[in-house]
Amino acid sequence: MSLSRAKARKRQRMYIIGAVMIAVAGAAALALTAFEDSVVFFFSPSEIVEKSPIDPDQRLRIGGLVEEGTVSKQQDGKTVNFVVTDMAESITVAYAGILPDLFREGQGVVAEGHMSPNGTFVASEVLAKHDENYMPPEVAESLKKSGHWEEIEAKNAEQMRN
């Protein structure tokens, strides 16, 4: 009697462990497949120029500095165009909506959206949820890659002193 009971308990534990294993494997499989098609990659303007033409269906993020004097409102009154640059290459970004609080010319910005066939980037979201003298790390890195980091850094330091 006691033996069969122990056996039953063992079997039950086996079931539980098996169920947990299957669930974990399922979750891992799901996570991996989901990563393949729902992850958004970050590109600097130089990388976009390198890789173009980019499939318009692919969601991506672009980041760099907003070039001074390029922010302009379009005819319809709500679309804004601006140029994002890493000092080597530049991409025009179009965005319909209210720009975030800390969006400034000459400051770092990250935009999420897709490339349109004519080479402008259509942003569905512009992120600038950061401090006024803070550079998003991706942008800082892409500026370092294009070799203009010191220059920007010096300019920001100058602005801080004023």
Added chain:
Amino acid sequence: MIAEFGHFALLLILVAGFSQALLFSPIRLTVGRIAAALSFGPKTAAAVSGNAGTGTVSGAGLDADEHPDMAGSPVEAYALPSNMIALPVVILVLGLIAQAALIQSFIVSDFSLPIVAGISHSSTPLLFRVGAAFITDGGAMLLWVLATALANTVFALQVFRRSSQPDTSAIVQNQFTANALSILGIVITVLAVVTLVDADPFLREAVAPLDGRGMNPQSQDMLRILREPALYLGLAGLAVIFAVTVSGLAVRKIDRGFAETLRPWVMGAWLLLGLAIAINAYRSYSQQAWGTWWYWDTAENSLLIPWLLATALVHCRAVLEKTETLKSWTAFLGISAFALGWFGVYLTQSDLLSPLPKMLTQSGNSTALLIGFCVLFSAAYFLFWRQSDRMAEQKAFGFVSRESGMFVNSVTLSLMAAVILIGTIYPLVLRWVDGEHITVGAPFYVTTLLPAILPLMFIMGFAPVLRWRQDELWLIGRRMKLAAILSAIIILFVSIRFIELSPLPLIGLGLAGWILTSSVSDLWARLWHQPDHGESKYRNLQLLGPRYISMTLSHIGLAILIAGGSASAVWEEQVVLSARAGQSIQVGPYNLQYEGVSLLAGENYATRQATFILYRNSLPLEELFPEIRYYPIRGTETREADIFHGRDGDVHVSVGDRSEDGGRIVTVRFLPMMPWVWGGMILMLIGGSVSILTRIFLRIRKNGVPAS
């Protein structure tokens, strides 16, 4: 001077926490034994060393009463120190002193403290200067220490009360309690060390700046500040759960008494973390820059993960208390909830992950936090690994039973937590491995979490009516008949009414209907179909008990939350236009009239306040005032949306810059059923509070007799 006082108090917390850890730990027993061996001579020493191997059994036959005069004897060693309450109270008082010193430095704007100079300014309003003490890394750590000290004291009071009652198993109980207090002492020590090493809030600079840098305008928000106490009190509750679990593992006492000790803590931590999530959601909703109420941000995920595990724990603990099964799973959850809560704090404080971190000024290092995490939890998991396979389950349960339903649900909840954790740290891993920058956003979480949520919600519908131990499928079918029919009607109605709807929100609405109808029909059955007790029907309401009421309220709250969330995502209407004064904007069933912008002065900002009059059926309902605030200290603007909570949806209005044609850019969103989201969250929180408040109430009324 005051700051030095606080600094000293923080150092004393470290010392006191460490002495609490030592005083209640088994090490003290060993020392006591050696002392006893030396003083009583070889004969006693042999007896004591014979006892030492058998651990808890050794004192069981002896008199368990506490005798202060029997110092050094093995009996006394198992009894708790008589000054059990004193040390936790001392730590709490020290924590209060340190916190008060920090707040005082903020109130008087002592800019020789870099923490004050970095985030405060002489023009910051008093309320936000006090709040600023919580939102920097150092201040938050200090708040965490204080919250843990508070939880420590309350826990000591709880077990002190219990241990003062005569109990036959007092020795195991005392050892278990002493261990838990010792581990809490270790946690407090580690937290105090981390605060001192990583982000010491009381450091001084030789030359004080003339004025501070000012608060980040985005943090100057009451909700942002209120979130912190809720979060850290919740984490303190998880710390007690952790301590009790590890102690239970050490003495192999994961049983009914263990579950009863945990009960208020699990509920409290669940409630407070839920409160922090709700506050966070409403805050990002009311900030125009973010707009959505759930962003899958690192800060949000690091709240959600421990909350999900706490939810799983609420259910497992109930199973453990009722049937003494799922022992090692409950222990695992108890350790993991605190581990992931701690890890979440690490993720938010070290600016590793957030693509757009909050602040440059506070990106200090959090290495000590990570090291403390590794040391504490590798020890805990090692203990778990060693002890868990020795804890044989006493009883078995059938595949169709309430235990099994609760177990499957808690496994699913922890899987969801794991998926969110993977999604949160995956970008970091990828950046280390091949330097690529990626973002994991809502699409990932929706596709991965959906397959877990669907069975979870399905089981949630009928798990509460399952019987313990063993149940039959056909019986469930009979009980769930009404709910199944009603939810089928809801799905049919919605799918016919909105024929072009995609299946995803339809599933959400259907499942919400399923939970709602099954909860309500079960409540109905309990209230009216129970045999009459010869008394009024009101007796049936009393018989439900606080646990059932709290569970039903929380389940219904979740159903309402999901229904509101799916509906507002589908039927959202957004209008972006350039409006001139007097122009009227049609959105949903509402009509907004733009009245223009006026320039006003705030406490430490200037604001351009737009005025809108909201009409429904050409009757004015309310005035809405979205603002653009300019904070001169930091030279930045923030945009505050204004929200109208109507009976069929929220109207969310925000204003932007002046446009080229002389109008002003206005974004109006109509989110149908959005009040359901907030109502559902509040209902869940009420559900949690019912469970805690009735317990407190009954305890007071029955004068110290545990009410459960």
